[in-house]
Amino acid sequence: MLNEQERLEIYDKATRLWGLVAQYDQCVEEMGELIVAINKYKRKVLYKEYKGDNKIVENLVEEIADVSICLEQMRHFFKDYKIDEVIEKKMQKFLGQINEMEKEQK
Numbered sequence: 001m002l003n004e005q006e007r008l009e010i011y012d013k014a015t016r017l018w019g020l021v022a023q024y025d026q027c028v029e030e031m032g033e034l035i036v037a038i039n040k041y042k043r044k045v046l047y048k049e050y051k052g053d054n055k056i057v058e059n060l061v062e063e064i065a066d067v068s069i070c071l072e073q074m075r076h077f078f079k080d081y082k083i084d085e086v087i088e089k090k091m092q093k094f095l096g097q098i099n100e101m102e103k104e105q106k
């Protein structure tokens, strides 16, 4: 299994080979594929569409993996920005909303 350092080196090599814009384009494409995969999964589970299609979940997992790779790559490109601090701030806000909602439900 590749460790984080090895994955980051792969992103750097890819960027040298194809350029930064191609990497952004790939990320946009993968995110679009994830949107489609989520919608298909939702339609299968909620509306019982795609009955004969057994690849819906498999495809969703593939696209989650693709976008996870893209996000790691984007985090690597934007490593000078404090993304973990932004995540922490957003999670604290999210937790506050959950706590408020739970209080209202009691």
Ligand SMILES: [Mg+2]
Binding pocket: 030, 033, 062, 063, 066
């Ligand atoms: Mg994909």
